[in-house]
Amino acid sequence: MIRVPDHTVTAHLCTITGPLAITSANPSGESDSTHHDMVVNRLGSKLQGVLCDGESNEVVASTVVNCLKIDEGTISIVREGCVPAAKIWQIFEMVKNSML
Template identity: 85%
Template sequence: MRNVYPGGISCIVCKGDWLLRLGVGPAYDRVGTKDSIMIRVPDHTVTGHLCDITGPLAITSANPSGEPDSTHHDMVISRLGHKIQGVLCDGDSNEVVASTVVNCLKIDEGTISIVREGCVPAIKVRQIFERVKSSML
């Protein structure tokens, strides 16, 4: 993860006590699935500053389940504006394609899988993974 963050990759990883050390507390059972959580560290100044102040944020995607990804704040407002109190925005996003989602649940076995190819091409993700894997041998 150090090799891809901040950036356009979301990693699905196993839940564990490390989440409690981050301060998730009673929300542990409400974030992610029973066994996993997706981590994203966007390359976005305002979000980075917010996380510097608050620590990690446990949030959902900015689109209703099963619908196309929201890549602009106007899309979020039109789809979810009736359910939310506000949108953090400092202008147009430089990301017009959603993040690439990588399943890292079997990374200890030396494998990853691409769940969704997004703004970072799958081939680049695999190159990074192979480079990191070979440096650890």
């Protein structure tokens, strides 16, 4: 999974480290963590720390897009979250058309 953060501190961290390949912040099969307190409560004993960039307006989890076949000109929405599927398709089509 590659995360594209919309948070100042996380985005800055990515400029230092490069892309971060990380997992979701919830145990497999459990509901999504949408607040850092949820992450700490569920996984705190397994973590060295939690990066928090203040309160989030998001109450919906991340949108997950499968890009494994992007070289073949296709993607799929695995989970629709805070970024609507229509927006993902719009961006994908715009990028795909600019490559032609």
